Amino acid sequence: MTFPALRDSVSAPWFDGLARGVLLLHRCRECGHVSRPDVASCPACRSDNLTWVPSRGTGCVVAAILDPNPDDPVVLGLVELDEGPWLHVRLLGTSELVPVGTRVTLEICRPGGGEPVPSFRIDGAERT
Amino acid sequence: MSENAVMMGRHRTAVIAGVGLTEVGKVYGRSAPSFAAEAVRRAVTDAGLDLCDVDGLLVNAGKSSGLDVTLARRLGLRDLRMLCEVNAFGASAGIMVAQAAGAVLTGGADVVACVFADASRQPGASSGEAYRRTSLEATGFRSAETASGFTSVTHRYALAASRYMQHYGIPQEHLGAVALSQRAWAVDNPDAQMRTPLTMEDYHRSRWIVQPLHLLDCCLVSNGGAAVVVTTQARAAVLRRPPVHVLGWGQAHPGYVLERGSEFGLVTGAAASGAAAMRSARAVRLLHIHGTRHPRGLRGLSSR
Known part of the structure; x- marks a missing residue:
């Protein structure tokens, strides 16, 4: 069973970015720190003067889990983007847990016909 | 304090x-x-x-x-x-x-x-369903995680457990040992629900809820x-x-940031809150660590 992503006013620019094929992150205008899209203040300096910047869409796996749900078995994980932030995402191109440090690349999906969400494909894995 | x-x-x-x-x-x-x-x-x-x-x-x-x-x-x-x-x-x-x-x-x-x-x-429903609703009601950024498959709190505990086990080289048996020891306490407790003794084989045989968490790593609902x-x-x-x-x-909430260098899954507030709580205790002979998933208990214990 899939649960479509739903935008709200705060996340609208981020979902719009994904619809254009771009994963947006927050960058602090005060200190330059790049952080997750859902922060309300900069984790480095607590400023709320944040702007959006595009991610390169590359990173590595920090931790992976496997949901063996027979209807929809999925590998999920925390991915560390090369810019620094960690995202909770689906890992594509594997049906097993992958080692920490495995390189991954952004691939945007639309689960359940909802808003687009960032997923990451294991580098070198073929598309199925 | x-x-x-x-x-x-x-x-x-x-x-x-x-x-x-x-x-x-x-x-x-x-x-x-x-x-x-x-x-x-x-x-x-x-x-x-x-x-x-x-x-x-x-x-x-x-x-x-x-x-x-x-x-x-x-x-x-x-x-x-x-x-x-x-x-x-x-x-x-x-x-x-x-x-x-x-x-x-x-x-x-x-x-x-x-x-x-x-x-x-609810009668006939799984334990997981009781805790799923809050995840599924998410909108905005959080709903992107739900749509990706993070449909329950157990997925998030599994992620923390995965990080903890990988970082410290903790084998699955160590989680199993917590399940076995908790069951051993329950066997002698007339108010406990699960009172059949448990073996490590039973632990490994219990189904995955979200790997690396077996059914027997998770609390009863x-x-x-x-x-x-x-x-x-x-x-x-x-x-x-x-x-x-x-x-x-004592109460302690160290918090973590989800970015490079994060301690997500590795530390709890137990080191600070435990020290504060025990300041006036002369000798501690029994330690109870609460955690709804067993890796939390291990993390709490190793925080001391």
């Missing part, structure tokens, strides 16, 4: 004077407020007090709806000096006792009932209610039960 320790050591302490537990488990057809009312009544009776003596009520609701401060009216409580809901998720029970102890020591209230109750488990009555040592001296002294408490 140090002022607390001085006050408790030299003058008086807060005590738990009574305990009330309803039937717990797959108990259907009753609401959380109904369980809560029974638990409070039982705890007050156990203490040798009357509901009229209660002047403080702390309420911790589980996942089901309906349990809130209106419990006071349901119980006919009047002239309360302390009444609120407490929600610190899994830490709520300890925090209610700490807040009640602080209140009775500083004169904010004299007899405080602390209660938790839940009736989120139970309907029922539990309450304690917190009062002063002086008040408890004339009551029917030997009081359990609340010698110290």
